[in-house]
Amino acid sequence: MNTTSTPQTSTTSTTSPTPQQRVAITSSTISPITPRDQLTKPLTPIKPLPLSRKRKAEESYKEMMVGDESQFFANKDNHIKYMKWLASMLGYRYQEHWYKCRRVDFASNHGKLLLAQYGDDHIKAITTIYADQKWELWRFPTIRKGFWTQEMQREYMEWLGKRLDWDKEQWHFLTKRDFARNSGSQLLEMHDGSISNALTSIFPEYSWKPWMFDKVPEDYWIHKGNARLYLEWLADRLKLVSAQDWYDLTQRSFGANYGFKLLQAYNKSPWKLITTVMPELHSWESWRFRVLKGKRTNILILEELINKLSELHGGRDQLANVSLEAIEDIGGKDMLDEFGGSIASAMEALTNKDKYLNPEPKTKKSSAAASSKRGDDDDDDLDLDDISFEDLNSFESDMSGGIRL
Template identity: 30%
Template sequence: MKTSIGLYRDIVRAINRKLPPQSQTYYWTFTREHFEGHRNDTDPQDVEFLINKGYTSLQWIIKKISDKIHFIKYASSTETGSPRASSRSTQLEPLFSTSYTKTNRNNNNNKNVYNNNNNNNNNNYATSEMKYTNKRSTTATNSKFRKETLFIQDNTTTTTQENEPFGITSSTMSPIAPKGMLKFTDQSKQTKAKLESDHKIEQELINDSKSFFANQSNHAKYIKWLGNRQRYRVPTDWYKSSFWRSIENKREYIKWMANIVGKNQSIDEWHYLTDLDFKRNFGSFFIDTYGDIPTALADIYPEHSWKPWLFERFHPSYFYDSIENQRAFVDWLAQTLNITSPEQWYQVTTKDIKTNRGFHLLKLYNNSPYQLFTTIFGKTNGEVLQSWRFKVIPKKKLNILILKDFLNHLFNQINQNKVEKVQQNNKQNLDDYNELFNDILQKVSNQELETIIEMNHGNDIINEFGGSLQAAIEHLEIQEEQDDSIEEETSIPSSFEDAYEIFDINDQIQKEEEGVEEDLFDWDHLSLLDRQEHQKGTSTKYTKNVTNKKKKK
């Protein structure tokens, strides 16, 4: 089992890795687990000295030892061959204890390796020692050995007798620097000075508080000391917890903050206050308590009609759930765009709505001003807003419905009775549209038809579908065929079960027509087995063979 000597030896070997690489040096590895594994050594005094100090970090130990302690090391020269070929003991085997000696392999007398007179007797082996000295040694050994002396950087001096082996133990030298010798950073010095000043103020307050406060310069010191004692970080921490409960204090703060950010001309300018304005001016309380600025201002100034869509941040999904809030936005938009009559809404475009902070509301209505305004207003003065009179958005699916509305309105003026028949059906029949179109051509000419379309403001929707009434009806026919094909694709059964359900329904309808009542308890178990095997992709013959084998068993 290794003793504490082995621990120091491994530390020295770890230091060698930090020194400049040399071909004569054998490098060793050292881990923290290996260091902690020496707790149960036979001589744990030196090990416990390191453990109890708390220096369990290998990097810290190597740094401190390499900075404070240097040693004499012997290594084989290039003449003796590769250092890795020799044994570990011949390369690095320092003496770490005064009682530790090493004899000559040739049974020569024990002599110090520093004695130059016995160099010829030690040519058969190499010995490494560690010496504790404060001077660079220039003593040279045999040509086959090289000795490098590294010494301690310390103010203390150590006297040793020449030719006397010297060992290093925890009683003579510690590789750990005392705590008092550790360097303090500037931050730690400032913290220490701050603690000393706080302690001094506390002593003065305890000894004579009257004389302390008699000096006016101590008032600022006391405030700083009290803030540190209470752990206040920002100026608003000095306020009482009940300060923000008062509506008057909240109003006073908002006026003060609006004056600082330059938005104090009118109360409507507060719509453009941002969260950053509050946070930079000690108003985080409002954001943390209310969640957003519109909610805070609505609670503090309930008498003012606030417009949440003008703020930097609000919750449109919750706000626009109410139809009243939607109407409030549309009313404000009418004032902004100077709209005084219902017909002026036809001139409003999506760009007008989005530039006035209405893009959230417009998104709820598929970006269609027609759907927005017809939903909000409904009937105005007994009349419904006409969808085709709004600006047509190109290539939009909603245009098909708008075209149908316009055709119904157009045919209603020319042929009232037949259009009513068409409107009675849930789905417009294109044959009726073609029939009505032929009747119209018999009654009016093409020029008169164009005039009627223009008078009813249908040029935009007709131009979207070819530019003529006949082309628009053809587009409707094509669209109708596409819809029918989509319905046929969706009606195709996607699985065997769906197909079976369809066949079963058809059989049931046929039986009902024939007057045959179906017995619900009349189950054909063979058909059920065949159906299950069909789903698995197997034949019914295989299932019959399996059932026959089971019966024989």
């Protein structure tokens, strides 16, 4: 076996995708993470030996024996001789080829006595006899129980990150395919097939962001503390400082920043999410949030707006004299427009508050008509039930450094 002149693959530089590009990749697209010339496979094909060469190899084995086999293998200097002979039998030319070797390849080629000296472990035999080579043990097709120690898992992940030229922040965008292509499927299975479970277990000291993984851990958003962590991260990412910065957030803002699942847990409403999770951050005025057209809970926000106007202008009996400019000054125009655009229409809506909150079931035909009528009235509204994970993440391609949409 030639262990010193292994041919090298092309060193052409491969630019790693940015996180924004990576998350926009659909499940039907071949992952660009691992270029073809970096896949974990032999550098050259292993061709089986012709029968005539096998016969010659068997003859050379007999010539190699001095005395019986037990005496031959008792001398460790003969182990390298055997390995060179076995390499010729199996058609191995480079170190890479040994990753294809199985125990049966030794057993069926006079190697049982050699294996016995290495605990019947063919991988231990290979790596011990060729101890001067750097081995990536996870690349062998069969590894024994107990192989994936914490230390070995860390070594593998560091190797994978270096192989892909990704830092830990970019590891959030790893997929199961990336592990499968790089001999890591068994490691992933140890963590129930969850990349987030694997990384948080292997590197607990790193500040992982669970919402950035392809799949958020089950029940993660049930805990309000996790929602707070996300919103604090979002504030830093989008430079949210003033209350108005938060009011301007839309469903798209969350969809483009890994938060659509969290938003769904709060009825797809930025208002409900933000005021529930961070009520103390500002003196929130619900009507200042971006209006989600057709939401039943809008009637509750309208009621808060009317109560505020009543407080400012001496009671509800004085609201008829309130100008639209005064309503716009406190940020209530968009919510008023949702209910007809006037105080009178808003007051009429409030008299039917229960009907808004508990409407009669609609037929499929009427629901479709209402949906068609709304159309694209507000491009900022986004029905997350009707959009795929890949489409939501494609919003990242429209962002530059986390600029809010």
